[in-house]
Amino acid sequence: AASPKVVIVVGATEGTTPAYRADADKIYAxxxxxxxxxxxxxxxxxxxxxxxxxxxxxSIFVYLGHGYGFPSPYRPTLSPDVQDGxxxxxxxxxxxxxxxxxxxSLIASDIxxxxxxxxxxxxxxxxxxxxxxxxxxxxxxxxxxxxxxxASGWIRAGARMVMxxxxxxxxxxxxxxxxTTNQTIGSMWNNLPSKQGHQIPFVPTRNPxxxxxxxxxxxxxxxxxxxxxxxxxxxxDVVAGASAAPTNPSPDDQSPQVWSLDGSTALSxxxxxxxxxxxxxxxxxxxxxxxxxxxxxxxxxxxxxTGSGYLAGITWDVLVNGGLAPEGAYAWDLHATDAAGxxxxxxxxxxxxxxxxxxxxxxxxxxxxxxxxxxxxxxSYALKFGGAVSGLEVGDxxxxxxxxxxxxxxxxxxxxxxxxxxxGCTSGTVILTLGSASVADAATQAGPxxxxxxxxxxxxxxxxxxxxxxxxxxxxxxxxGSSTAQALPVNLSWSGTDSGTGIASYEVARSYxxxxxxxxxxxxxxxxxxxxxxxxxxxRFRVRARDKAGNVGAWATASSWPPSLTQETxxxxxxxxxxxxxxxxxxxxxxxxxxxxxxSSVSLAFSGRAIAWVTTLRPTGGVVxxxxxxxxxxxxxxxxxxxTYRRVAFSKNWTTSGSHTLKLVxxxxxxxxxxxxxxFEIIR
Numbered sequence: 135a136a137s138p139k140v141v142i143v144v145g146a147t148e149g150t151t152p153a154y155r156a157d158a159d160k161i162y163a164x165x166x167x168x169x170x171x172x173x174x175x176x177x178x179x180x181x182x183x184x185x186x187x188x189x190x191x192x193s194i195f196v197y198l199g200h201g202y203g204f205p206s207p208y209r210p211t212l213s214p215d216v217q218d219g220x221x222x223x224x225x226x227x228x229x230x231x232x233x234x235x236x237x238x239s240l241i242a243s244d245i246x247x248x249x250x251x252x253x254x255x256x257x258x259x260x261x262x263x264x265x266x267x268x269x270x271x272x273x274x275x276x277x278x279x280x281x282x283x284x285a286s287g288w289i290r291a292g293a294r295m296v297m298x299x300x301x302x303x304x305x306x307x308x309x310x311x312x313x314t315t316n317q318t319i320g321s322m323w324n325n326l327p328s329k330q331g332h333q334i335p336f337v338p339t340r341n342p343x344x345x346x347x348x349x350x351x352x353x354x355x356x357x358x359x360x361x362x363x364x365x366x367x368x369x370x371d372v373v374a375g376a377s378a379a380p381t382n383p384s385p386d387d388q389s390p391q392v393w394s395l396d397g398s399t400a401l402s403x404x405x406x407x408x409x410x411x412x413x414x415x416x417x418x419x420x421x422x423x424x425x426x427x428x429x430x431x432x433x434x435x436x437x438x439x440t441g442s443g444y445l446a447g448i449t450w451d452v453l454v455n456g457g458l459a460p461e462g463a464y465a466w467d468l469h470a471t472d473a474a475g476x477x478x479x480x481x482x483x484x485x486x487x488x489x490x491x492x493x494x495x496x497x498x499x500x501x502x503x504x505x506x507x508x509x510x511x512x513x514s515y516a517l518k519f520g521g522a523v524s525g526l527e528v529g530d531x532x533x534x535x536x537x538x539x540x541x542x543x544x545x546x547x548x549x550x551x552x553x554x555x556x557x558g559c560t561s562g563t564v565i566l567t568l569g570s571a572s573v574a575d576a577a578t579q580a581g582p583x584x585x586x587x588x589x590x591x592x593x594x595x596x597x598x599x600x601x602x603x604x605x606x607x608x609x610x611x612x613x614x615g616s617s618t619a620q621a622l623p624v625n626l627s628w629s630g631t632d633s634g635t636g637i638a639s640y641e642v643a644r645s646y647x648x649x650x651x652x653x654x655x656x657x658x659x660x661x662x663x664x665x666x667x668x669x670x671x672x673x674r675f676r677v678r679a680r681d682k683a684g685n686v687g688a689w690a691t692a693s694s695w696p697p698s699l700t701q702e703t704x705x706x707x708x709x710x711x712x713x714x715x716x717x718x719x720x721x722x723x724x725x726x727x728x729x730x731x732x733x734s735s736v737s738l739a740f741s742g743r744a745i746a747w748v749t750t751l752r753p754t755g756g757v758v759x760x761x762x763x764x765x766x767x768x769x770x771x772x773x774x775x776x777x778t779y780r781r782v783a784f785s786k787n788w789t790t791s792g793s794h795t796l797k798l799v800x801x802x803x804x805x806x807x808x809x810x811x812x813x814f815e816i817i818r
Contacts, residue, residue, distance in 0.1 A: 138193035138376035139248065140165040140309070143185050144176040145199025145221040147257075151177050151230035154198045154257060157302040161196055161256075164306045168313035181226040182236050186244050193248040193376045194312065195293070196256065196305055202235050203260025203280045207269060210538045211562075214239035218260075218284045238287025246444065247292035249393040249419075250367060250375030252312070252319070254297055254305045260284060261298035263348055263357030274334060275532055275569030275585065277348055277357040282338040285362035289341055290445065292417060294394055295319050295363030304328040304359070312369045319372075320345070320365030328359050336570050337407060337584030338362050343397035343415040343447075364396045382420035386474035391419040392481055399485035403452045403459075405496035405520060407570065407584035412450040412485060414466065420444070422470040422479070429465045436464075446470070452487060461487050494521030494550070495573050495581025500588045502566075507592045507635050507683045512557040513564050515588055522549040523573035523581075530572035532585075537562030537593050561634055564591045594634030594683035600690040603628040603642065603675040606787050607746035607815050608664065613780035618723045621666035622697050622746075622815045623782065628677040628690075629661055635682035645674040648694075667697040667817070693791075700738065700814040702727045707811075708737045711800070720779040721812055722748055728810035730756075732802030736811055739795045744787040746815040747798065751778040755810075756803030760784045762796050773806055780812060791818055 142165070144151065144158045155176050165172045173188045177199075189195055200221035204212045212218075216235040224234035247253075255261040261284040263277025272280065285296040299305060304326040311322045324333075334348040341362055349359040381388035397414035404410070412428070426448045428437040436459070437450050448466050452459050463486055470479040492498070499518040504510060528545050537559040545554045556564060567587040571580040608623040630637050642655040642663070655663055657680075667673050676691035700706065701723045711734025713727045727736075728750075738745075747760065747770075755772030770783045786796070800809040 135374070136376045136379075137169045137171040138373055139191055140169060140172045140194040140196070141185075141188050141192045142172070142174050142196045143180055143198070143220065143222075145180055145197065146177040146223050146230050146233035147199050147221070148231050157256065158196070158198050160302060161305050161309060164309045165194070165313075177230045178223055178228055178232060179226050180222045181224070182222050182234075182240070184226070185220070185222060189245045189247070191246070191248050193251050193372055194254065194309060195247065195251065195288075196254045197258070198256045199258065200233070200235075201255070201258025201260045201284070202237075203258075204283050205276055205279060205532075205534075206260065211534070211536050212283065213237065214287070218287055238283070238290075241287035242290035245291040246380075248375050249378040249417075250371045251293045252295040252297070252363070252372055253288040253293045254299070254308060255284070256299055256302055256305050258284075258298060262300065262360040263350070264300070271355050272357065273529060273569070274348070274354060275530065275572070277350070278334075278336050278346065278570065278585070279339070279532065281346060281348065281360040281362060282340050285338065285344075286340045289344070289362070292444065293363070294367055294396065295361065295365075297323060297361040297363070298359070299326070299328050300358035301328040312372050316368055316370045318365060319361075319363060319367050319369065322369055323347070323361050323365070330356075330359060339567070339585050339587065342413040342584070364394070378419065380419050382472065382474070386472065387476065389476040390422045390470050390472050390479045392479065393417045393419055395483070399483065401452060401485060401487045402490045403487065404490045404492045405498050405582075406493050407497070407582035407586060411452055412448065412466075414448040416446045416448065416468065418444055418446070418470060418479075420472055422472055424468060424470040426466060426468045429467065430459070431463045459487055461489055492520040493579065493581055494519060494523055494575035495579060496520035497568065497582050497586045500568060500586050502588055502591045504591055506589060507594065509593070509595055509683045509685055511559045511593060511595065512555055513559065513566075513591045513593070514555045515553065515566055517547075517552045517554075517568065519550045519573065521575065523575055526552060526573050528554070530569045532567045532569060533564065534567065535563035535565040535590065537564045540564060542566075559593050561593050561595050564593060592635055592683070594681060594685060596632075596634055597685040597687040598630050598632035598637050598679035598681045599687055600630040600640065600677045600679045601628060602690040602692040603677050604692065604787065604789060605667070605695060605744050605817050607744050607782065607785040607817065609746065609782050609785045611782055612778060613722055613748060613782070616720060616722050616724060616780065618699060618701060619669050620699060620722065621668040622699065622817075623664065624667050624697075624817075625662055625664055626675060627662040630677075630679035630687070632679065632681045634685075637679045638682045639680050640677055641680070642675065642677045643689075647671050651676060667695070669697050669699045672696045695743070695817050698816045698818070700740075700816060701725070702811045702813060706738060706740070710735045718779075721750070722780050723813065726750060726810050726812045728808050729800045730802060730807035730809075732800065732807070734800040734809075735797055737795060737797040738814055739793070740814075740816055741791060741793050742816045742818040743789070743791040744785065744815075744817040745794070745796055746782050746785040747796070747811070748780055748813040748815060749783045750810050750812060751781050751783075752808065753777070754806045754808045756807045757801040758809040759799040759801060760796070761799065762786050763794055769801075772809060782815070
């Protein structure tokens with residue numbers, strides 16, 4: 135069997151670093167008794183690159199150092215790139231003040247632990263729920279949130295248990311227990327020397343597949359000890375996990391495997407916050423692409439999911455056609471494939487749905503009465519419990535999201551129905567969460583069992599910005615008639631941006647010959663439309679955008695555009711080589727000029743923002759090269775089985791009007807040498 139890898143890291147903690155190094159040495163002295171594979175990485179040499187490399191495949195990972203968690207006084211929203219991770223040396227080899235925070239997102243993306251790995255955090259602020267020295271004690275709800283957040287990155291890196299403790303005796307004892315006993319992780323944690331006897335169990339909001347526990351100094355203060363994980367996993371499972379090698383060697387000839395499956399399979403949807411929905415987390419032995427489905431006992435598929443990565447989260451809200459699913463047996467199926475094309479992994483499992491009495495403390499409904507997307511800085515909520523409860527206070531609610539400056543207002547209501555507002559918010563998302571055990575029923579039973587969050591509300595007070603329309607002369611179409619004043623086929627395009635909820639629709643208006651603007655497209659989601667513009671007139675277009683919150687932006691107005699149709703007889707054209715005239719009522723203006731001699735050319739110097747070449751497609755048509763401002767833009771083949779008149783074969787446009795030159799050169803294709811000029815379309 136492989137020797138489990140233990141990695142012990144001491145981060146940069148300024149003057150306390152020597153004491154942390156001494157504590158880490160105690161942990162090392164215990165671990166080295168049982169495995170030769172123990173790696174120490176201490177500040178000032180604990181850089182991210184060094185720690186990341188050493189952590190791969192670790193069964194036990196211990197970090198002593200600064201903790202920068204969330205919620206904290208420093209940032210209104212979670213910053214996963216720097217929070218809930220480690221404070222390591224930025225450069226290395228300098229001193230213990232050379233520090234940079236590497237957050238949960240980096241840990242989750244860059245580290246892959248061994249099967250059944252555990253993470254031990256020692257001395258970190260926030261990790262067990264505590265605040266920094268000198269700051270107020272958190273509420274129980276905030277402590278739970280901090281613990282849940284700090285565990286998240288490590289769990290996504292493959293850990294099945296994350297414990298945090300302020301006393302080093304606990305990590306030493308945990309390492310010893312993992313190597314020398316066969317007991318559940320929960321039992322091990324319950325008996326560590328730092329135990330306080332004030333356990334507060336909870337369901338982690340971000341990690342609902344696992345159990346969470348606090349064990350503060352009192353039931354409301356001193357948050358120095360916590361755990362989130364698969365508490366039924368055994369210490370022997372951790373040691374044995376070291377022998378499970380990833381299934382992606384080089385060359386990869388192994389199918390993926392399931393390394394672990396966590397989450398309750400006995401569901402009781404009674405709104406008490408315990409096992410109300412299905413939340414399973416599977417970890418694989420390598421990166422896979424996966425698909426999962428939920429089936430009832432009759433084999434009907436009720437839900438499907440797909441994803442990729444080392445983890446698969448299989449979820450179900452236990453709803454069928456908007457109503458609660460019937461009691462009974464259900465199953466999940468999972469199909470996973472690796473990038474090497476090895477035989478797929480197919481696995482399945484059973485779970486059950488059984489209804490229990492709905493306690494008074496259950497949350498039947500917690501929803502915003504404000505629209506999910508709004509321009510208002512105030513959001514109102516309605517909360518309904520299963521029955522009459524007491525003890526609900528404003529302090530039982532927590533705010534998260536990207537909106538700032540939000541203030542939770544006065545709580546109103548009684549018995550089972552309550553109402554409150556959140557006001558003063560900036561643009562962003564607002565998530566209001568009711569903490570666990572925040573109310574009690576007549577028998578003083580507390581609930582709900584886990585935090586309950588209302589649906590997210592997005593506040594957007596900023597208007598979108600539109601970009602003025604621009605014309606593109608359409609190709610692949612023909613002028614509708616031969617008149618010299620024939621309308622030109624145009625594609626009008628526009629765009630817009632919105633920093634908030636995104637653009638919902640546009641309104642487009644047109645002014646004709648200097649007249650008033652009239653709407654030509656209302657509440658359209660399109661960003662282009664086809665229309666025509668007739669020579670001898672002027673056109674002006676404008677557009678404005680409406681975002682999903684209802685904000686309407688300012689008009690973006692283009693300049694005035696006069697279209698024209700320049701015939702092949704125009705004196706502004708410069709011909710070279712042999713060009714011959716031809717008449718036919720089907721030509722634009724009734725005439726055309728054509729050439730078959732290689733190198734014959736015609737040039738037009740013009741001022742405009744768009745130009746197009748109108749020609750004839752015919753069986754004898756050959757290749758014509760199109761140059762714009764001296765650059766070859768196209769080699770257009772004008773051959774067709776049947777003759778097509780007034781065909782727009784080439785188009786070029788610019789964002790602004792300017793001086794340009796377009797030149798056509800007849801290639802003289804063998805057997806079908808003809809190229810012609812019928813007209814040029816121009817928008818100035």
